[in-house]
Amino acid sequence: MELSTEEEAFLRGEAGAATRLAMSTVVTVARAEGAGRLIPISGAHIDSCLYHGQSGVDFARKLVDGGGQVRVPTTLNVAAIDLLHPELFRGDQETAEQSRRLMDAYVELGCQPTWTCAPYQLVNRPGRGEQIAWGESNAIVFANSVLGARTNRYGDFMDICCALTGRAPHTGLHTDEGRLAEIVVELSLPERALDEDVTYPLIGYAIGHVAGTAIPAILGLDDRATEDRLRALGAAAASSGAVAMFHAVGVTPEAPDLDTALGGRAPKRQLHLGPDDLRAARQRLTGETEELGAVSVGTPHMSLEEMRRLADLVSQAGETKVPFYVNTSRGALEEAQSEGIAAVLSEFGVTFVTDTCTYITPIIGEVRGAVMTDSAKWAHYAPANLGVDVVFGSLEECVVSAVEGQLTAGREPA
Amino acid sequence: MSRVVALISGEAQGEVLRLDEPLSFWGGVDPESGKIIEKTHPQYGESLTGRILAMPHGRGSSSASSVLAETLRQGHGPAAIVLEEPDSILLVGALVAADLYEVACPVVTSPTLPATGEVWSLSGDEMTRMQPDRARGPMEKSALLADKDNTMMGASEVSDLFSRTPVALYRTDVSGNLMTANDALATLLGYESIEDAAEAIDSVYSVYVDPEDRDRWIAEIEREGLVTDFDIELRRADGSTIWVSDTARAIEDDSGQIVYYEGALIDVTEKVEAKRARDEFLATVSHELRNPIAVVLGLGQELANRYDSFSNEDRRDMAQMIASQAEDASWLIEDLLVAYRDDIGDVAVAPQRFELVESIKRVLEVIDHDIALEVGKGETTVRADPRRTRQIIRNLANNALHYGGEEIIVRVRRTDANLEVSVCDSGDPLDPEEVDDIFQAFKRGSRSSHPTSVGLGLPVARRLARLMGGDLSYTHEDGYSCFVLTLPAA
Numbered sequence: 001m002e003l004s005t006e007e008e009a010f011l012r013g014e015a016g017a018a019t020r021l022a023m024s025t026v027v028t029v030a031r032a033e034g035a036g037r038l039i040p041i042s043g044a045h046i047d048s049c050l051y052h053g054q055s056g057v058d059f060a061r062k063l064v065d066g067g068g069q070v071r072v073p074t075t076l077n078v079a080a081i082d083l084l085h086p087e088l089f090r091g092d093q094e095t096a097e098q099s100r101r102l103m104d105a106y107v108e109l110g111c112q113p114t115w116t117c118a119p120y121q122l123v124n125r126p127g128r129g130e131q132i133a134w135g136e137s138n139a140i141v142f143a144n145s146v147l148g149a150r151t152n153r154y155g156d157f158m159d160i161c162c163a164l165t166g167r168a169p170h171t172g173l174h175t176d177e178g179r180l181a182e183i184v185v186e187l188s189l190p191e192r193a194l195d196e197d198v199t200y201p202l203i204g205y206a207i208g209h210v211a212g213t214a215i216p217a218i219l220g221l222d223d224r225a226t227e228d229r230l231r232a233l234g235a236a237a238a239s240s241g242a243v244a245m246f247h248a249v250g251v252t253p254e255a256p257d258l259d260t261a262l263g264g265r266a267p268k269r270q271l272h273l274g275p276d277d278l279r280a281a282r283q284r285l286t287g288e289t290e291e292l293g294a295v296s297v298g299t300p301h302m303s304l305e306e307m308r309r310l311a312d313l314v315s316q317a318g319e320t321k322v323p324f325y326v327n328t329s330r331g332a333l334e335e336a337q338s339e340g341i342a343a344v345l346s347e348f349g350v351t352f353v354t355d356t357c358t359y360i361t362p363i364i365g366e367v368r369g370a371v372m373t374d375s376a377k378w379a380h381y382a383p384a385n386l387g388v389d390v391v392f393g394s395l396e397e398c399v400v401s402a403v404e405g406q407l408t409a410g411r412e413p414a
Numbered sequence: 415m416s417r418v419v420a421l422i423s424g425e426a427q428g429e430v431l432r433l434d435e436p437l438s439f440w441g442g443v444d445p446e447s448g449k450i451i452e453k454t455h456p457q458y459g460e461s462l463t464g465r466i467l468a469m470p471h472g473r474g475s476s477s478a479s480s481v482l483a484e485t486l487r488q489g490h491g492p493a494a495i496v497l498e499e500p501d502s503i504l505l506v507g508a509l510v511a512a513d514l515y516e517v518a519c520p521v522v523t524s525p526t527l528p529a530t531g532e533v534w535s536l537s538g539d540e541m542t543r544m545q546p547d548r549a550r551g552p553m554e555k556s557a558l559l560a561d562k563d564n565t566m567m568g569a570s571e572v573s574d575l576f577s578r579t580p581v582a583l584y585r586t587d588v589s590g591n592l593m594t595a596n597d598a599l600a601t602l603l604g605y606e607s608i609e610d611a612a613e614a615i616d617s618v619y620s621v622y623v624d625p626e627d628r629d630r631w632i633a634e635i636e637r638e639g640l641v642t643d644f645d646i647e648l649r650r651a652d653g654s655t656i657w658v659s660d661t662a663r664a665i666e667d668d669s670g671q672i673v674y675y676e677g678a679l680i681d682v683t684e685k686v687e688a689k690r691a692r693d694e695f696l697a698t699v700s701h702e703l704r705n706p707i708a709v710v711l712g713l714g715q716e717l718a719n720r721y722d723s724f725s726n727e728d729r730r731d732m733a734q735m736i737a738s739q740a741e742d743a744s745w746l747i748e749d750l751l752v753a754y755r756d757d758i759g760d761v762a763v764a765p766q767r768f769e770l771v772e773s774i775k776r777v778l779e780v781i782d783h784d785i786a787l788e789v790g791k792g793e794t795t796v797r798a799d800p801r802r803t804r805q806i807i808r809n810l811a812n813n814a815l816h817y818g819g820e821e822i823i824v825r826v827r828r829t830d831a832n833l834e835v836s837v838c839d840s841g842d843p844l845d846p847e848e849v850d851d852i853f854q855a856f857k858r859g860s861r862s863s864h865p866t867s868v869g870l871g872l873p874v875a876r877r878l879a880r881l882m883g884g885d886l887s888y889t890h891e892d893g894y895s896c897f898v899l900t901l902p903a904a
Contacts, residue, residue: 025509029502032421032521047477053445053484058514155479155503157510212436213471213499242436242471242501284454381441384451 001030002037010165018068022161029158030169039131039170044074044163045119047135048156049106050360051080051099059157060105063164070110071166075119077136078301079103080361083115084330084354091362109160115355116329118301120147120231128253131174133162137244138300138377141234144245146227148253150174153244173245179254180263181247183211184270187220189278194224197232198394201376202278204233205285208241210271217247217261225251228303235300236376285379287389293367295320295402296358296382297395298327299375306395307336311344313399320349321405325364330354349402359385372398372407415542416524418496421505422512424520426494427535427544430528432468433457439485439507440477448490466534467492468527472501482507486517494520494536496527531670582658582679588672590617590628602658602679604651614651623647623655635664635675645682657686695754698870702746706739738780748805749874763799763881767904770794770803770833771826777807778824783815785822792828795904798882803901806878806886809871810837810897817841818895832884833901838894849888872897 003011011027013020030038048056080099082088089096107113114122119134120142126132128148134140135154143149152172154162162168172178185207193199207216216237225233225248237243247255255261297310307328314320326345328336333354336342342352358364359382364371370389373379379392391407401408434456437443442452448463462485472478482504485491491511495504500523508519520536528534533544576583582599586592592615595608603621605611615621622628627646634641640663647655662677713732717724724732752761771787771794778785796803807824814822818839825836844852853876875897876886884901 021513025506028422028509029505032500032505033502034500048480050477050480052440052477052480053487055483055487055510055514056480059483059510062514153503155506156477157479157483158502158506161506239438380454383453384441 001027001035003027004038007038007165007167016067018063018066019164021063021066022068022164023167025158025161026165026167026169030171033169033171035169035171037170038165038167039174040166041072041131041133041162041168043072043124043126043130043132044070044154044159045077045132045134045136045139046074046106046111046159046163047077047154048160049076049079049103049111049115050156051095051102052156054098056156057098057102057105060102060109060160063160064105064108068109068160068164070160070163072163073124074109074111074163075114075116075122076103076106076111077115077119077139078117078356078360079115080356082353082355082363083113084333085352088351088353088363089361090365106160109164111163114329114331116301116331117299117357118231118303118329118332121301121303121329121332131168133159133168135159137238138231138235140244141238141246142231144173144179145234145247145252146230150179151244153242177263179245180215180265181217181255181258181261182214182268183216184258184262184267185210185216185218186270186272187218188272188274189220190275193275193278194222196394197229198374198397199278200225200229201232201236201374201392202281203273204236204238204243205240205281205376205380206273206277207233207246208237208239208243209281211237211241211243211246213242213244214268215245215247216243217249217255217258217267219249219258221248221251223251226305228306231300232375236380239377239380281376282392285376285390285392287370287383287391289370289389289391290407291369292322292372292391292401292405292407293369293388294323294325294364294371295398296325296327296364296371296373296378297375297398298325298353299357299359299373299378301357302326302328302332304332304335304339304341307332307341307345308339310395310399311341313396314348314350315344317348317399317403319347320402322369322402323364323367324348324350324402325353325358326350327353327357358382362386364388370407372401374398415540416526418522418524418536418539418541419500420520420522420539421500422508422519422521423538424494424518425535425537426466426518426520428464428466428493428533430468430496430530430532430534431457431460431462431465431492432527432530436469436471438472438478439481439504443481443485445481445484445488445490448485448488448492461490462492463490464493466494466496466528466536468496468530470498470527472497472504478503479507479510482519483511483514486511486519487515489517491517491519494522496536496541497521497523498525498527499523583676584679585674585676586618587674590619592618593674599679602650602656602681603648604654611651621648623649631660635662636672639664641677645686648679656681657683695750699750702870703743706743706746709739710736710743741780745805745808746870749809749870752874752877753870761878761881763802763878765797765799765882767795767797768800768803770796770835770901773800773804774807774824774826774835777804777811781808781811781815783822785811785824788823788825790825790827793903794826794828794833796833796901797904798884798901802878802882806875806899807835807837809875810835810899813837813871813897814839814841814895823894828903829900831903833903835899835901836896837899838896840893841895843890843895844888852888853886875899 010019010023117136119139126149130149132149132151133154134143134151140151140153143151247261249255249258359378370391372391374395379390382388382390444451449461450457505521508521511517535542577596580598582602584595584599592612600608600611619625619628642661644660646660647657649655658679659682660677660679662675664672665674667673713736755761771789814837819841821840823838827834853873879886879899886899889896
């Protein structure tokens, strides 16, 4: 593999021990992936700041002690602690302290304390063709598919190694060819289904199961597929599969038509997705519990636009009878506060969670009954993470159930 | 052997777990157990620990690297990972674990994935399937037994080793029929030859004293694939029982069905009984000493704290009570020493001439019960240890008091060369089968109405009597149960 003079120097440790360790990791991965060279990146998003155990802290401290500093603007993903609302944390003290140490270490490495899984909602989001190294599966699929920026799936440790070296392996989604669609998924859904938010995560969840790591080109979406709907689709596909990019033909920037998305090649597979597949996806995301214990929405972090819609839904509805959590970024919450939306939501009984998310850290605590969510990603991971039963439904169904204090919807397919 | 591409090169060997669906480590694997916890995954509940994990590709969240590193750090990670396509997320998790903790987990890609249950060995870019332990189906008992000198394992030396080793070895089919065994097993179970044993033993169930032990054994071997040091009480050919420690494993065929069990038995009867004796000793000491000590303690404290509030007479009574309870305790300690001394020679006996009837009177005086004493004609001087003799009489009297009838008589009679002391009570006669037992330490007769006493008195009395050249026996005559002590006349 070709390395530049500077890259060689990094590898020899001339820029410090942390850069050397980071460079050697990047090079090992590049070799494994068959990359011919490394490319410079313009930004990074770090998922490694979420505490998963001692190894994360050990690695971050090793980088700090080795004099590491990020070489490109770098944002931070959700962590285990809500620094704005620390009282929400119900875990043990040791986890809280370890999480804090980990968060501190990443800030010491020069990352911005953004603490959000939706870095594409921040002001300086990357543009089309920009090479970046992002962690967090929903952010990766959004950056590639909706923004047209270029990132592979960077996991924990690798994301910070790219940020510290300002380099990434030139492979996969960083290359023109690596971004072409490999399979075609044709939607055959009733026309009005695409008017409903709830349809999009179900499409994504079903596609993730059939696509694996392949890049799908989706036929049958139109301009009703807003940014928020596309990111719900992508987040779901990245949960049930390893989807890092999709093309929505006629909608996303690199797929003006099917032929362009495929780069003139024949697809490896051609699939149809109908109402039955969405019904199956919905059933897979919903458990057996009959009672409602809590509601959690905003995974990935709720955008300002989505909070506006939620405020409309709850403004005439009264009050929630169960705990109602909204996960969002500190940035979006600040805007919601200045628009007065946050007050409407608080009046309804919403608990805001920032910097973290209810499915990765103990906030919800013991619930009597299922937790309802409009996020396929939340529904996918929460049963194992939190030991709760989940009911998947639309945002409207979540609100109605919360007001009634019982599951009034969510069991019937969309 | 097949060629693989080593993303992280290394060596590993293990049983394959091939996943039917891709797995996200994050949210899908518990680092503290190494088990798959994603409920919707087809392999939910399977353990990755030490296995070669095969899957087409990784899946889902980019936190998977951390969880893999954490799983490896805690020692619950897979031995290696085989993928169809490179997955840098898993690769980095394995790299970091190797860098921080020196835990190796090679990661390779291969166009074809090995199947669950196969055992593969990985070295660099070569992967080799280990020959599975080819299981033989159940065979005719007679054929195998006849064949034992020839081979069941191949080479004749191995066969010799099998048949001559002093460790009992066996193989049974799943329903417990003996397929083959060696001479040591026959000897252990008290049979002349292994053919005799095979003839007599229908199913191993019949040699288990407690069939539930067999059920527990089967449950464990089905769960773990093997049992180690499993203690079982077995019935021998002559009806006696022995304790054995069994170490065995289940042999499976290619489809994972158990086809037979094989194992080794070691006689641990002495160990088990020694442990039981120790437990009983502790139980005895705590039961028997607690009461007298509690009385001594209580009365002593009472006297110390409120001395002036008692009359002289009360104080004397209390002091006497303390003395008598302390004496009980001290006798008990004497009994314990006699009963538990391994080497009987260590028990001190100092024979001398003394007047037996006087000694008996001294013992009976302090027993709180009317006991008649009948002395026959002739000299009543004996040659024995007076203190040990009093210990015997006391034990016999207490035994009658606790377990016997209301009326108690002590008769002293001179025979040619001995003196006989019979301690008789009007209680029910002992069952003849019980008579031997009652002189064994820790066994009490059915007449027992004194649940906490562990019954040291009679065995100790017999032991002491024999130590002094005498004996102690039981007889029932004229409606009386009698324990007869014989001591040499002076």
